[in-house]
Structure formats: C-alpha cells, structure tokens
Amino acid sequence: MEHSSDAVTARDGSVGSDATVDADEPDAQTAARxxxxxxxxxxxxxxxxxxxxxxxxFLRKTREQAEPGDVWEEFVGVGCCGNTLDVPLRVESVEGGSRIGSETEIDYEVREACGLDGSWRVQSAGGPRRS
Structure with a gap:
C-alpha cells in the first residue's frame, strides 16, 4: 500500500491530503461566532x-460544543447575600461549526423573562434603596 507524503491525519482520525495543518488555526468545525x-x-x-x-x-474553556437550543445553567457568582446565582444561558445561533474554540466570538441577546429568582434582590433594581 502506498502512502502519500502529504497525507495528514485529522483530529477525528480521518486522513486528508492537505500538506499543512496548523493546530492553532480554527478549522471548519470550530464556531466563528x-x-x-x-x-x-x-x-x-x-x-x-x-x-x-x-x-x-470561562465559557470557551469549559464548553466544548454548542447547538442552537442548548441551555446551560451557569454559576455567575456569590454576592453579599451568600446565595449563588445560576443563569440559564440559551444558545440562539452558531456560525461555523459546533465546536467552541479559543477564537470563538461570544455575543449576547436578551430573551423573554423566565422568573429568574436567585435571591439577589439587593443587587437588582427591585432591591432595597437603603444601605
């Protein structure tokens, strides 16, 4: 069996014919946005x-893939109340592949309210007005 000198084994194990592959470059499977x-x-x-x-x-390092409709409950911190706030982030769209890489741009939009209650009234507009 002959082997071409320019054969390259991709991350998924498939063999391609590209002469150069740069591991730091985003590939076709990496989400641009x-x-x-x-x-x-x-x-x-x-x-x-x-x-x-x-x-x-943090999201780029901890999430490997994204598909529209995915919902991620993400911890965002502990405030002065000592309670945690977990925020449901929903994937609205993915441009490019589904893999999240270090160069993937992350943007946000606002969706309908969901009754989010993280016991954070002291850090919200509806919280107390005194110190």
Missing part, C-alpha cells in the same frame, strides 16, 4: 457578570 441569550429579568449585576471578558473566556 456563538450567540447566547439570557432572560430579561436578569439583574444589572448578573448581566455585568455574564458579559465581562473573563466569563466569555
């Missing part, structure tokens, strides 16, 4: 947490 949504009743503090770059980096 991922749009997630959070509920309208998420507090300003909760929105601040999920939209910051560190949280986006």
């Amino acid at each position: 991922l749009v997630l949504s959070y509920p309208e009743d998420l507090s300003d503090w909760g929105r601040f947490q999920v939209e910051k770059p560190a949280f986006r980096a």
